[in-house]
Amino acid sequence: xxxxxxxxxxxxxxxxxxxxxxxxxxxxxxxxxxxxxxxxxxxxxxxxxxxxxxxxxxxxxxxxxxxxxxxxxxxxxxxxxxxxxxxxxxxxxxxxxxxxxxxxxxxxxxxxxxxxxxxxxxxxxxxxxxxxxxxxxxxxxxxxxxxxxxxxxxxxxxxxxxxxxxxxxxxxxxxxxxxxxxxxxxxxxxxxxxxxxxxxxxxxxxxxxxxxxxxxxxxxxxxxxxxxxxxxxxxxxxxxxxxxxxxxxxxxxxxxxxxxxxxxxxxxxxxxxxxxxxxxxxxxxxxxxxxxxxxxxxxxxxxxxxxxxxxxxxxxxxxxxxxxxxxxxxxxxxxxxxxxxxxxxxxxxxxxxxxxxxxxxxxxxxxxxxxxxxxxxxxxxxxxxxxxxxxxxxxxxxxxxxxxxxxxxxxxxxxxxxxxxxxxxxxxxxxxxxxxxxxxxxxxxxxxxxxxxxxxxxxxxxxxxxxxxxxxxxxxxxxxxxxxxxxxxxxxxxxxxxxxxxxxxxxxxxxxxxxxxxxxxxxxxxx
Numbered sequence: 001x002x003x004x005x006x007x008x009x010x011x012x013x014x015x016x017x018x019x020x021x022x023x024x025x026x027x028x029x030x031x032x033x034x035x036x037x038x039x040x041x042x043x044x045x046x047x048x049x050x051x052x053x054x055x056x057x058x059x060x061x062x063x064x065x066x067x068x069x070x071x072x073x074x075x076x077x078x079x080x081x082x083x084x085x086x087x088x089x090x091x092x093x094x095x096x097x098x099x100x101x102x103x104x105x106x107x108x109x110x111x112x113x114x115x116x117x118x119x120x121x122x123x124x125x126x127x128x129x130x131x132x133x134x135x136x137x138x139x140x141x142x143x144x145x146x147x148x149x150x151x152x153x154x155x156x157x158x159x160x161x162x163x164x165x166x167x168x169x170x171x172x173x174x175x176x177x178x179x180x181x182x183x184x185x186x187x188x189x190x191x192x193x194x195x196x197x198x199x200x201x202x203x204x205x206x207x208x209x210x211x212x213x214x215x216x217x218x219x220x221x222x223x224x225x226x227x228x229x230x231x232x233x234x235x236x237x238x239x240x241x242x243x244x245x246x247x248x249x250x251x252x253x254x255x256x257x258x259x260x261x262x263x264x265x266x267x268x269x270x271x272x273x274x275x276x277x278x279x280x281x282x283x284x285x286x287x288x289x290x291x292x293x294x295x296x297x298x299x300x301x302x303x304x305x306x307x308x309x310x311x312x313x314x315x316x317x318x319x320x321x322x323x324x325x326x327x328x329x330x331x332x333x334x335x336x337x338x339x340x341x342x343x344x345x346x347x348x349x350x351x352x353x354x355x356x357x358x359x360x361x362x363x364x365x366x367x368x369x370x371x372x373x374x375x376x377x378x379x380x381x382x383x384x385x386x387x388x389x390x391x392x393x394x395x396x397x398x399x400x401x402x403x404x405x406x407x408x409x410x411x412x413x414x415x416x417x418x419x420x421x422x423x424x425x426x427x428x429x430x431x432x433x434x435x436x437x438x439x440x441x442x443x444x445x446x447x448x449x450x451x452x453x454x455x456x457x458x459x460x461x462x463x464x465x466x467x468x469x470x471x472x473x474x475x476x477x478x479x480x481x482x483x484x485x486x487x488x489x490x491x492x493x494x495x496x497x498x499x500x501x502x503x504x505x506x507x508x509x510x511x512x513x514x515x516x517x518x519x520x521x522x523x524x525x526x527x
Contacts, residue, residue: 004041005339005521006274010034015275017516018286020351021396021478022364023301024293025271028495034512035345037386038274039521042260043336045313049095052317053102056255060320061328066103066186066253072111074183078103079153079176079206082121083131084357086192086259091309095257097137099188099317103255104140116178117150120187120205123212123453124358125407125446126152131361155208155453156443163210164249167241171214176206180250189256193380193520194228194333197256198326199243200236207242209437209455214238217433218425221465227379228522247322255319258332259312261519268308272519298402305354306361337522341386344527346510347502348387348471349495350377352397353518358452358460362407366399366483367415367460373397374474375463377515384525385470386513392473392502394495399476399483406450410442414457415486423488425465433458473505 008014016027017036030036046052057066070076080096083089100117107115117136119127132150133141144150153176154160162177179185179202187205191197204212214220215238223234230236246252264271268289270282278286293301316332318325354364356372364372373395378385387393403412418432433455436442442454468474474489475498484491492498499510515523 006038007339007341008036008038010036017275017514018271019349019396019514020353020518022352022369022398022400023298023305023354025290025351026396030349030495030514031499031512034514036514036516037339037341037521037523038516039261039519040336040339042262042272042313042519043315045260045262045315049098049314050102052314053099056317056319057102057106060253061318061324063253063320066319067106067110069184069251069253070107070110070112074112074114075181076107076112076115076184076186077118077179077182078115078186078188079118079120079179079202080135080188081190081196081201081205082119082124083127083135083360084124085190085196086310086312087355087357087360088263088308088310089134089360090312091265092134093137094135095190095259095314096135096188097140099255099257100136100140103186103188115144115149117144118176118179118206119152120201121153122205122207123155123209123446123456123459125450125452128450153206154447156447161208164245167245169238169241171238171242172210173203173242173245174208174210175202175246179206182250184251184253186253186255189254191256191258191329191333193337194230194330194522197329198230198236198240199246199322200239201254201322202246202250202252203239203242209453211242213437214242216459216462218429218462218465221425221462222469224379224466226381226385227376229382243322252322253319254322254325255317256325256329257314258316258329258336260315260336262311262313263519265308265311302354302363334522337520338382338524339521341523341525344384344386344388344525345391345513346388346506347392347394347499347512348378349394349512349514350396352377352395358456359404359407363400363402363404364397365403365408365411365415366401366487367411367457369395369397369399370487371460371463374467375460377517378464378467380515380517380521381523381525384527386515386523386525387471389470390472390505392475392505392510393467393471394475394477394498394502395479396477397479399479399487399491401480401483407452408457409445409451410436410439410454411452411457414461419486419488425462425468428461429458473502475501
């Protein structure tokens, strides 16, 4: 029997708690009275995954069965979420492989021979052949990639884009021409958190900068009251408006999946348990991991973590009409991740781990660490933020300035030039965004190498805009002081130092909440 999320109040019997900090973790003694929010334990995974996939395709929601929508001579396009999901990567076989294989089998039985498969990476970096093969599997890769029928979406290929018009708010809708002109577009999604899926899939994953600029901007992000609640997220409201226009033009068959909280494989299972319940074996694994990581050089630590493959279990799958499917998906995500929390705190503490959506097989630079902490984790709430308005956020991460030149070339210039001038998201967007978005060298690297689009670091900064607007202080424990200052924040050596630094904002006896993740949780905050 799995247990729901758990809210603990630290007392004199509470052991030190795990806090992630980049390529490692520490055991932290929190002040008495600190509220700790633990994620729910993993739901059981579906035993017959192949059967569940087949059932979803044959009995979709508000749609004819997939075989009835397939016919000889048609143009079929399959799109799928890129390497940014899930986190960490899934053990083979990836759920997207299992779905795509069954879709292709049904297509072959219907005599469909015009099929293309697109990684919906929007302005993310192009996936490598190894990354593509890991997601779709060896058979699909071998059958489609050499022929150019399995490929990364190119948001800068003007000949491969089409403009479908605008929404009633004037938002441009420019997406993959191949997808838009298909007789059927099957989108295969992994819903790791409540933010994913729905109209965000096609309308963002297969869109160009011309479309994305309407919702990936400072104004929209500040007015997104949690990215995990699409009804209160201005970004999602824009994506939904765009998606409904796409829905009227493009026949979309959405396939959405949800996963459980089995994030860490052996020997790191102890990271998914509550510390006072660790067995002797868990304690030994923890000590061995800490000692090994302390002695290992950074390159080895990076390899150890990024080679992890999560043993996720599938908790559900639904297919059919986008909005009807997504309603079922959200219910499953909430069942796995939702934790009821009463009231807000003066201080919110979060550890930023080694991995986020945009540093898979790469490095977590200070801009990405900010996005992960103040963007994704801060927004892991429904209802109200965990920290009160004007409160303080304390984050754990070293803020290593080791930018990956292959993946994040525009981040270097953003960090050294733009943030040196201002950290205000609105000013940054107004003054610098277009220059980076249209820079020919960044475009070249995005299209021909494995670099994120030139505008991407701006989007990462915008993700943090709501948090920066909401709180009065941000302090990084263990963070490089120069990097923290460049970001517009402060750094502290210890939690005690950070709390003392924040006392001018929250007083000397603040209420504290520690968000104990990963695995993922969604705080349902009632005030």
